[in-house]
Amino acid sequence: MFSPTILIPAILNGLLTGAVYALVALGLTLIYGVLHIINFAHGALLTAAMFAAYFVYRELGIDPYIAALLLAPVFFVVGYALQRFVIGPASHGDDRNMLLVTLGIAVVIENALLFAFRADTRTIDLPYAFQSIDFGFTFLALPRLVGFAAVFAVALALWLIMGFTDIGRAIRAVAKEKLGAELAGIDVAHIYAVTFGLGTACVAIAACLLIPTYYVNPSAGNAFVLVAFTIVVLGGMGSVPGALVGGLAIGVVESLSSLFLGDTLGQIGIFLIFIVVLLVRPSGLFGARA
Amino acid sequence: MKEFAPIAIVAALLGAVPLLVHSNVVLNFLVVALMIALAGQGWNILGGYGGQYSFGHAAFFGTGAYVTAVLQVRYGVNAWLAFACGIAAGAAVGAVVGGLTFRSGLRGSYFALVTLAFAEVLRILASVAPITGAGVGTLIKLDLRAQALQFQSRAVFYWVILALVTLALLITRLIERSRFGAWLTAVRENEDAAMALGVDATTVKLGAMVISGAITAAAGCFYVQYFLFIDSGIAYGTWISIEALLTPIIGGVGTVFGPLLGALVVKALGEAAQAVTGDAPGLDLVVYGCVLVVVIWFTPRGLIGGISELRGRFGRLAAPMREIGHG
Numbered sequence: 197m198f199s200p201t202i203l204i205p206a207i208l209n210g211l212l213t214g215a216v217y218a219l220v221a222l223g224l225t226l227i228y229g230v231l232h233i234i235n236f237a238h239g240a241l242l243t244a245a246m247f248a249a250y251f252v253y254r255e256l257g258i259d260p261y262i263a264a265l266l267l268a269p270v271f272f273v274v275g276y277a278l279q280r281f282v283i284g285p286a287s288h289g290d291d292r293n294m295l296l297v298t299l300g301i302a303v304v305i306e307n308a309l310l311f312a313f314r315a316d317t318r319t320i321d322l323p324y325a326f327q328s329i330d331f332g333f334t335f336l337a338l339p340r341l342v343g344f345a346a347v348f349a350v351a352l353a354l355w356l357i358m359g360f361t362d363i364g365r366a367i368r369a370v371a372k373e374k375l376g377a378e379l380a381g382i383d384v385a386h387i388y389a390v391t392f393g394l395g396t397a398c399v400a401i402a403a404c405l406l407i408p409t410y411y412v413n414p415s416a417g418n419a420f421v422l423v424a425f426t427i428v429v430l431g432g433m434g435s436v437p438g439a440l441v442g443g444l445a446i447g448v449v450e451s452l453s454s455l456f457l458g459d460t461l462g463q464i465g466i467f468l469i470f471i472v473v474l475l476v477r478p479s480g481l482f483g484a485r486a
Numbered sequence: 487m488k489e490f491a492p493i494a495i496v497a498a499l500l501g502a503v504p505l506l507v508h509s510n511v512v513l514n515f516l517v518v519a520l521m522i523a524l525a526g527q528g529w530n531i532l533g534g535y536g537g538q539y540s541f542g543h544a545a546f547f548g549t550g551a552y553v554t555a556v557l558q559v560r561y562g563v564n565a566w567l568a569f570a571c572g573i574a575a576g577a578a579v580g581a582v583v584g585g586l587t588f589r590s591g592l593r594g595s596y597f598a599l600v601t602l603a604f605a606e607v608l609r610i611l612a613s614v615a616p617i618t619g620a621g622v623g624t625l626i627k628l629d630l631r632a633q634a635l636q637f638q639s640r641a642v643f644y645w646v647i648l649a650l651v652t653l654a655l656l657i658t659r660l661i662e663r664s665r666f667g668a669w670l671t672a673v674r675e676n677e678d679a680a681m682a683l684g685v686d687a688t689t690v691k692l693g694a695m696v697i698s699g700a701i702t703a704a705a706g707c708f709y710v711q712y713f714l715f716i717d718s719g720i721a722y723g724t725w726i727s728i729e730a731l732l733t734p735i736i737g738g739v740g741t742v743f744g745p746l747l748g749a750l751v752v753k754a755l756g757e758a759a760q761a762v763t764g765d766a767p768g769l770d771l772v773v774y775g776c777v778l779v780v781v782i783w784f785t786p787r788g789l790i791g792g793i794s795e796l797r798g799r800f801g802r803l804a805a806p807m808r809e810i811g812h813g
């Protein structure tokens with residue numbers, strides 16, 4: 197059971213799963229870093245994006261990996277509109293209200309999906325879904341490898357946007373000093389909405405990477421979002437490298453703990469890490485001390 | 487005494503309902519609404535007066551429900567005693583969760599997250615632990631006798647839950663009038679300033695969480711006695727965490743009567759949604775979610791806040807609402 201032939205593939209598979217977790221967490225941490233609230237609608241948006249990817253494939257026959265290019269901008273707009281026209285105005289600038297509004301949106305999206313599609317679980321069949329690549333010492337599933345690469349491409353793109361564009365500079369300015377940014381002529385409501393849109397676009401890409409090997413039902417996103425919360429807390433709220441490293445770490449932890457403890461208790465392992473990190477070091481591994 | 491008069495009037499009016507209405511459908515609706523109101527009253531102590539928004543009050547509801555059920559079914563404990571133990575267990579969970587989170591200084595988003603995570607851990611544990619009946623859940627034997635806390639007549643159940651709600655209303659009013667209540671609202675308004683004035687914020691929040699946990703647990707205890715069944719999805723599901731926070735926020739957060747008013751409105755809306763579209767799953771929750779957003783958007787202080795605002799605008803037109811509005 198502890199032999200390297202089992203452990204190494206488990207760790208590698210954990211890293212591959214962790215990359216997608218990291219992408220979900222990246223969206224969450226981006227929003228937290230700028231708006232300073234936890235987006236409780238993140239999981240529901242992930243579920244919605246998974247349904248979108250599912251129907252785009254079934255109705256239009258578009259491969260999920262290509263659909264990502266289509267769904268990312270669509271969900272950027274959705275996220276932008278949600279923040280600009282619902283969350284922002286509804287919460288009157290109060291953090292507690294913002295939390296509640298995102299929770300309300302989550303409840304609406306999740307249950308509207310339940311109402312429309314019932315609790316049925318759906319999957320899509322892709323020719324390459326079960327293909328794997330032989331690395332000599334282990335086999336790794338092709339869709340997961342593609343996902344792993346795509347996550348790092350997205351992270352790189354985000355890093356370029358944040359570092360080298362005007363909008364990225366504006367986002368960083370608002371994250372650091374909202375009032376100062378506003379005085380410098382930055383439209384804070386617009387930047388908030390752009391950030392929310394970027395976070396939602398991350399979720400749409402994550403959904404497209406998940407759908408080839410995962411299932412979708414109205415609560416599918418929840419499994420990921422609690423993991424994403426853990427990652428964000430572990431990596432430090434608002435820290436992008438933290439989200440990546442945290443995501444990979446949690447992927448490995450989950451893979452190993454379900455190897456040793458079984459699937460259900462493996463989940464508890466994640467939550468225990470979550471609670472312990474929150475209690476011991478709420479600022480996370482990469483975050484500044486709160 | 488004048489402070490308590492509105493509570494007595496509301497309790498008396500609600501108490502008279504079964505004497506006039508004999509429809510089981512109506513009584514069942516009211517029983518469930520009052521149960522949700524009770525869960526919301528628990529949330530309101532911590533969230534409404536203390537400003538600590540918990541997204542995981544299912545942790546208390548579920549613990550109360552499971553303790554009541556498991557003590558009776560597995561250990562043959564008397565139902566009334568089991569009920570009391572359930573409430574105590576809710577308070578204990580409040581002490582543990584509150585002790586851990588407040589001591590490490592978690593606030594705002596972090597507090598909401600950690601409460602959510604605790605509820606989720608308990609749900610997973612309850613879905614695998616043999617003592618809770620794991621995935622199958624726990625059934626309480628039908629035993630329609632007063633000593634088993636089960637009643638043939640819905641009216642009696644109704645009076646039991648109404649008594650609990652009234653007790654919670656009185657506790658809320660007492661807290662509101664007490665020094666402890668003043669500290670609690672001071673922490674809500676500005677925790678750092680309160681601490682600078684010598685308020686022990688951690689202890690105050692912890693006390694509120696214990697009371698809050700006990701009250702919400704009582705709703706869970708009542709749930710099992712009424713439905714005679716509990717499983718992990720019901721006990722620790724997100725539905726109850728959401729309804730517990732929804733009722734005070736819609737009714738009027740940090741007011742005595744907010745959760746009760748909110749629960750009646752929320753449940754009526756839920757019933758209306760079901761009646762319009764048949765028994766489709768999820769629709770009632772869609773309505774709740776929309777109502778939550780709309781209320782925060784347009785009357786951040788809930789219906790009671792909205793009413794007192796209207797009263798301010800229209801002078802004395804709504805004068806009879808004054809007592810409740812002050813609550």
